[in-house]
Amino acid sequence: MAEKLITRNLSAYFGQVRALNDINLAFPENRITAIIGPSGCGKSTLVRCLNRMHEVVTGARVEGEVILDGENIYDPAIDAVGVRRRIGMVFQKPTPFPTMSVEENVAAGLRLNNIAQSRAERARVVERSLRQAALWEEVKDRLNRPGISLSGGQQQRLCVARALAVEPEVLLMDEPCSALDPISTARIEELLLELKANYTIVIVTHNMQQAARTSDLTAFLNAGDLIEFGETRQIFTNPARRETEDYITGRFG
Amino acid sequence: MDTSQLLHTNRQYEEELRGLRAGLLKMGGLVERQIADAMEALVKRDTPLARQVILQDEEVNRMDVESDERCIRLLALHQPAGSDLRFITTGLKITTDLERIGDNAVNIVERVIELNEEPQLKPYLDLPRMSEIAQSMVKDSIDAFMRSDTALADEVIARDDEVDHLNHQVYRELLSYMAEDPHTIRRATNILFISKYLERIADHATNIAEMVAFMVKGKMIRHMDKKKE
Numbered sequence: 001m002a003e004k005l006i007t008r009n010l011s012a013y014f015g016q017v018r019a020l021n022d023i024n025l026a027f028p029e030n031r032i033t034a035i036i037g038p039s040g041c042g043k044s045t046l047v048r049c050l051n052r053m054h055e056v057v058t059g060a061r062v063e064g065e066v067i068l069d070g071e072n073i074y075d076p077a078i079d080a081v082g083v084r085r086r087i088g089m090v091f092q093k094p095t096p097f098p099t100m101s102v103e104e105n106v107a108a109g110l111r112l113n114n115i116a117q118s119r120a121e122r123a124r125v126v127e128r129s130l131r132q133a134a135l136w137e138e139v140k141d142r143l144n145r146p147g148i149s150l151s152g153g154q155q156q157r158l159c160v161a162r163a164l165a166v167e168p169e170v171l172l173m174d175e176p177c178s179a180l181d182p183i184s185t186a187r188i189e190e191l192l193l194e195l196k197a198n199y200t201i202v203i204v205t206h207n208m209q210q211a212a213r214t215s216d217l218t219a220f221l222n223a224g225d226l227i228e229f230g231e232t233r234q235i236f237t238n239p240a241r242r243e244t245e246d247y248i249t250g251r252f253g
Numbered sequence: 254m255d256t257s258q259l260l261h262t263n264r265q266y267e268e269e270l271r272g273l274r275a276g277l278l279k280m281g282g283l284v285e286r287q288i289a290d291a292m293e294a295l296v297k298r299d300t301p302l303a304r305q306v307i308l309q310d311e312e313v314n315r316m317d318v319e320s321d322e323r324c325i326r327l328l329a330l331h332q333p334a335g336s337d338l339r340f341i342t343t344g345l346k347i348t349t350d351l352e353r354i355g356d357n358a359v360n361i362v363e364r365v366i367e368l369n370e371e372p373q374l375k376p377y378l379d380l381p382r383m384s385e386i387a388q389s390m391v392k393d394s395i396d397a398f399m400r401s402d403t404a405l406a407d408e409v410i411a412r413d414d415e416v417d418h419l420n421h422q423v424y425r426e427l428l429s430y431m432a433e434d435p436h437t438i439r440r441a442t443n444i445l446f447i448s449k450y451l452e453r454i455a456d457h458a459t460n461i462a463e464m465v466a467f468m469v470k471g472k473m474i475r476h477m478d479k480k481k482e
Contacts, residue, residue, distance in 0.1 A: 208332075208334065209332050212334070236334045236335065236338075237334070237335065237338060237339070237471060238335065238336075238339070238470075238471030239335055244335075245335045245336060246259055248334040248335045249261065249333065249334055249335045249336060249337045250261050250262050250263055250266065250331075251259040251260065251261050251262065
């Protein structure tokens, strides 16, 4: 397993407050890594550091390194927008652009990244992305309808399609199913398993069964520290650390 | 890693787990009693006591079903993980062994009832010794389970050899009886069966002890070294 993305002594701050303490993690290529931990433990902050989104918050800063294919994405010579094209993100609540159609939503990333496209090329990318996100069959006859006219689960898959349109290498997902019903959740999870053949996936989740079902590796964070990182089946059947055990068995706090 | 001392945030879950624990403890006590009573019925030639052992088995069977239902409920409703998952799956397997031990005790008294209808073939020396060891193995395997005590579980596993040895001794002795006088065959066979049932009880206790190692360490030790039997 090649290590696609590596954090080295990664710390994150909000002003004076330190939210992450010296995180050292390696995300293998074509694997799903789940990040679990109680609210406020730094899960979302960690994924936001992975594509340089943490720094967009006023007063927020990052220390340490995030290495993508051997290159530190925090190197001053590296362009943050380029990083975000290679490392896509799907958020907790579906966030389609409200004024755009289904098709425009999917193609939005191409425009933002100044990827020049002919009409035909664009249509091809839209179809490919929607197929990858397992949404094509459901929306192919209403590509010009507003993105927000879709159901919640469809909107979330639309956001996955939008993230995939720019052909990222890593896909970050921050609680992608927390606003979805169990059927939509199952479709997203199935989608993740299909996508991992081509992508490196990092998923933040509060739903431990979701982490157990979908991920290959699990990282447990608490109070900004990485407590344990290992194979998911090990973490959920016989974790090495007491804190992990207490968390996964519901003996927390 | 030992089980955490912290309580579960979900109280109902905590109570169900306690209920499972208490039920298994009670079931263990019941089957221990069955073995002791079966042996007393043999040695004292007490047929009414033998019949009581058969009746006791209904309670054991009922608890087996109740315990399984509780485990399934825990798995379905609470999606346990880590040490809880290992405790519950171990519980599922242990009830089966305990229930079989109860059945073996019933098998013993069925033979006792037949034996009591004829004059005693020989003084019973090895069988009470076997029974005592088997009973202590059942008790200690359950204690090891309750306390997550792998050292005690290892002791139980080691004691199984003694029972196997005694079983073989009984077999050889009865063989000589039967060779000398064919009239003893019926009684000797019954005694032989009882010896075999005691040996099976010790095997079930060994199974429980092996599950304790899994529950505590998360490693299967079954079928790792010598093959049983």
